[in-house]
Amino acid sequence: MLTPLKHKRFSDQIADQIFGLIKSGELKPGDALPSEREMAESLGVSHPPLREALKILETRGLIEIQPRRRVRVKSIMGVPLRDPLAQAIGDDLDMVIQLLQVRKILESWAASKAAELATDEDIARLEAVFEELKDDFQRDHLGVDADSKFHLAVYQAARNTILSHIVSTLFDSLWQGQRVIRESMFKEHENKQRLLRQHYAILDAIRARDPQKARRAIIAHLDFAERKILELASSH
Secondary structure (H helix, E strand, O other): OOOOOOOOOHHHHHHHHHHHHHHHOOOOOOOEOOOHHHHHHHHOOOHHHHHHHHHHHHHOOOEEEEHHHEEEEOOOOOOOOHHHHHHHHOOOHHHHHHHHHHHHHHHHHHHHHHHHHOOHHHHHHHHHHHHHHHHHHHOOOOOHHHHHHHHHHHHHHOOOHHHHHHHHHOHHHHHHHHHHHHHHHOOOOHHHHHHHHHHHHHHHHHHOOOHHHHHHHHHHHHHHHHHHHHHHHHHO
16 A cells, blocks of 8 residues: 655655545545554664654545554545534434435435445455344344444445545534434334345445436435435324
8 A cells, every 4th residue: 555765854754645546436434544553664764753754644634543553544625514514414304314415415316326436445345344234233222323324335436536435524414314214204114124125235336337227216316215205294
């Protein structure tokens, strides 16, 4: 992933390399960087310039240095878009429907591209998150985190860096919308099985490299969610 450095201030070169990996999509929002020791060995540098480079990237808002120096990539879209939108959605069913309408546009395209471009690693990630979602449902949990991660994995498999960062920035809004939907939907137990079948259809279409089938599977899933929200709204 990282390559030995040439002339120029080491910290700047390191920061440039990591930013290049973020920009190309090789490092995605939420990805963890290797340990300091591994990065220093790959780059052929000591720890001080590496730490300086990480501080540069942190200052730019590109990474987050977590406790015990675990480093994760942040969305390059930044925080200002995310928090106000999540607050605006809240428990407002009309806003949740609007979010679903936007998702239909973005996600149908993403699923189609994912069916064309997903790597074996992307498909393995989708399979793992699907199993996590299935386990949540079996334990009678809402499965909101696993569901959101599944849809984020679809976007990331589309191999579009800008879209991946936009959607990562909207994660809080996606999570809030999913929570509102699930609390209502799971009053009917059969809906858990319906949702599992829908997610499996999305996974299966991407795995089968069938763009049209993947697009239809996403639209069918989001249409189902929208119908359930409208039913909830009409009962209020």
